[in-house]
Amino acid sequence: MPELPEVETIKRDLEKVLLGKRITDVCVHNPKVIRQPAADKFKKGLTGAVIKSILRKAKVLIIEFSNGKFLAVHLKMTGQLVYPGDGTRSRVSFHLSDGKNLDFNDQRLFGELHLLDDWRHLKFIQSLGPEPLEVNSGQFKEMLSSKKTKIKPLLMDQTFISGIGNIYAAEILFRARIHPERPANRLSDEEKELLLKEIKDTLKEAIHCGGSSIDDYIRLSGEPGSYVKHHKVYGRGGKPCLTCKTTIKRMALGGRGTFFCPQCQQ
DNA sequence: AATGGGACCTGCGCGC
């Protein structure tokens, strides 16, 4: 799914158009995506609520309402929020006081909607590691020092550091010239510093571009995010490295497709 | 504690 830059993009898009608007009705086309409470309570709890603020924690979007409730949205692999929505692929549609709809689409039905009294109660959120843009160098070195695991799966471990997924893990490691299988605690101090720099730079640049549209991710308006044109390795297996022309390799790591340059990344 | 596999779902592209 959407990783941190995509979710941050949607958060900023939502802020521009939804603040102060009221939900007048909720139309549930597929109750499976509503994790709590039951669909009828979910609908009742949201109808009449006014949108007060939008938050993001890692890959989770949180909509705060004036009545004190929170709607947590996890898009997982194929979730989308679309405004104004036309309902064509909607799993849940939120009708708003401006006469338009906010559609939650999700082809694969992995996405989750939670209506809560306090988003801090969500177990997944309680387990999250720090936001990558808020980690400093000393802290990052300390975090890595006790980890013998391979660096790429570690970057995607949301309890270690939150918000990085499969695409950005690949791009970040390419930029830091680090092989995805390197044990985390065996990176040199210089490599750890470079790695953190590339984490922050990559995520910031991707946010600036509105994220990476591959397959399903789109912005709130339906427009694509343009960071995909900056991708150097993700999805480029068999093609020449843009730096050294060596063939980009694809391997499975932790069950996930992993792209890297065997020459540039050591 | 860490890793690996399968599960949750739908749909696409590929080779035969």
Next chain:
DNA sequence: TGCGCGCAGGTCCCAT
């Protein structure tokens, strides 16, 4: 044209 397979941005759960 049609079928079966592998694959997909995430996370959870269980076994080892």
